[in-house]
Amino acid sequence: MVNLTQRQKKSPPTFPKRRDLPTMYDLPSEEVGEPGLPDEYHPLQAQLLRSTFQPSTYPSERVFSVMDMNLYYDENNTRRYKRPDWFGVVGVPRFYEERELRKSYVTWQEGVGPFIIVELLSPSTRGEDLGQTEAEPDGSPTKWQVYENILRVPYYVIYDGERDYFQVFHRDNGCYQELELDGDRLWMEELGLGLRLWRGIYDGLERLWLRFDDASGALIPTEAERERQEKEQAQSALQELRDRLQAMGLDPDNLPQE
Numbered sequence: 001m002v003n004l005t006q007r008q009k010k011s012p013p014t015f016p017k018r019r020d021l022p023t024m025y026d027l028p029s030e031e032v033g034e035p036g037l038p039d040e041y042h043p044l045q046a047q048l049l050r051s052t053f054q055p056s057t058y059p060s061e062r063v064f065s066v067m068d069m070n071l072y073y074d075e076n077n078t079r080r081y082k083r084p085d086w087f088g089v090v091g092v093p094r095f096y097e098e099r100e101l102r103k104s105y106v107t108w109q110e111g112v113g114p115f116i117i118v119e120l121l122s123p124s125t126r127g128e129d130l131g132q133t134e135a136e137p138d139g140s141p142t143k144w145q146v147y148e149n150i151l152r153v154p155y156y157v158i159y160d161g162e163r164d165y166f167q168v169f170h171r172d173n174g175c176y177q178e179l180e181l182d183g184d185r186l187w188m189e190e191l192g193l194g195l196r197l198w199r200g201i202y203d204g205l206e207r208l209w210l211r212f213d214d215a216s217g218a219l220i221p222t223e224a225e226r227e228r229q230e231k232e233q234a235q236s237a238l239q240e241l242r243d244r245l246q247a248m249g250l251d252p253d254n255l256p257q258e
Contacts, residue, residue, distance in 0.1 A: 054212070064094060069087075072107060115191070166210055192214070
């Protein structure tokens with residue numbers, strides 16, 4: 001076996017650039033016959049929703065938040081499912097039967113449906129996301145019909161990341177009604193949680209993102225943001241202590257030993 005240090009160092013493969021050929025804007029990003037497959041943006045946005053979905057009215061161990069997972073809704077036809085870009089459920093264990101990660105979400109086993117679903121618009125799924133398509137020839141209900149009539153999801157959110165706006169449909173009297181947002185923000189009293197657009201940097205990319213906030217309007221931080229905040233607070237506390245010691249005439253780096 002050849003030792004790694006003995007192998008010739010190799011560079012990543014390179015290809016000649018051709019400006020006269022189609023770009024990523026010209027080529028489809030979704031597989032033929034399987035629309036809605038995510039590009040690089042979709043999983044990032046969905047992950048941000050997943051990491052900041054922290055309702056104040058439920059303990060964290062009774063909240064399930066997931067992206068791009070099969071959502072089974074018909075116990076009489078187990079081949080039927082939808083796959084939302086992101087959805088959140090409250091009142092169920094964080095782990096399946098409180099012991100393992102889920103492979104899919106099966107409503108007739110869980111006993112609780114999603115409280116909120118977010119679909120990120122893409123060209124091939126726009127019509128279905130907005131309820132503008134008819135049922136399949138085999139009788140399978142549309143995405144809109146499943147969310148509105150079968151799962152009865154209280155909040156259905158559609159976000160157009162290219163046009164930077166989102167719509168919210170709230171189930172009222174058995175059907176979805178579009179809500180007028182207060183300052184481009186959705187407040188869900190049942191969860192003690194808000195949803196709004198935020199311009200900032202996530203995973204190194206600055207743009208408008210859809211994310212959750214609290215009753216005061218403060219953003220729900222991601223784990224990385226919490227760690228950074230804790231580090232900054234610790235550094236601030238340390239600097240405050242150093243300043244106090246210096247004000248007392250002491251050298252913080254050369255304190256007297258007992």
